[in-house]
Amino acid sequence: VDIRGYVQDCVQELQFDMEKKGVRLVLSDLPEAPLLITADREKLKRVFLNVIENAVKYRSMADCFIRLQVQDIDGSAVIQIEDNGQGISEEALPYIFDRFYRADPSRNTSTGGSGLGLAIAKQIMEEHGGAIWASSRLGEGTIVFMALPLTKQEQGGQGE
Numbered sequence: 001v002d003i004r005g006y007v008q009d010c011v012q013e014l015q016f017d018m019e020k021k022g023v024r025l026v027l028s029d030l031p032e033a034p035l036l037i038t039a040d041r042e043k044l045k046r047v048f049l050n051v052i053e054n055a056v057k058y059r060s061m062a063d064c065f066i067r068l069q070v071q072d073i074d075g076s077a078v079i080q081i082e083d084n085g086q087g088i089s090e091e092a093l094p095y096i097f098d099r100f101y102r103a104d105p106s107r108n109t110s111t112g113g114s115g116l117g118l119a120i121a122k123q124i125m126e127e128h129g130g131a132i133w134a135s136s137r138l139g140e141g142t143i144v145f146m147a148l149p150l151t152k153q154e155q156g157g158q159g160e
């Protein structure tokens, strides 16, 4: 699949729902050239949804945005999902992709969750030969990065 179109479709699909929740979902400029990756669409969607669901769940301000960006970096398609939510403390950041881990504030508050969303996302990314990581500042927001290897042009056409 061309990840550009795929991300675009996902954003379009989610936009209405996000607007209802008062969240601005923005897709930044896409690269000019196709970014072909081989991936299971349904699983990839699961990853996006889990990350976006977190951005919505751990938001802080009323004026809340989520920005998606797709880039071609060193032979990988890198997708960024940025939010201006609560952020994650430095102590918690290394563990958020662990199963059942929930950072301090979220453990107590009313926001339900099992701490599996990101662990599942990580497993799926690894199945695809990709990676997922995050950077965050408490009180400012979070960026989740996902990298997927590009399909070599010679092999183009096969797989999705």
Ligand code: ATP
Binding pocket: 050, 054, 055, 057, 058, 083, 085, 086, 087, 088, 096, 097, 101, 102, 103, 104, 105, 106, 107, 112, 113, 114, 115, 116, 117, 118, 119, 142
């Ligand atoms: P589940 O996704 O299973 O419903 P969860 O959201 O608590 O539960 P994860 O999605 O794995 O679990 O996230 C792990 C923890 O990382 C969360 O509990 C939260 O503390 C923190 N976290 C994840 N994404 C964000 C974000 N965008 N902003 C702030 N904290 C986050």
Ligand code: MG
Binding pocket: 050, 053, 054, 113, 116, 117, 118
């Ligand atoms: Mg979650």
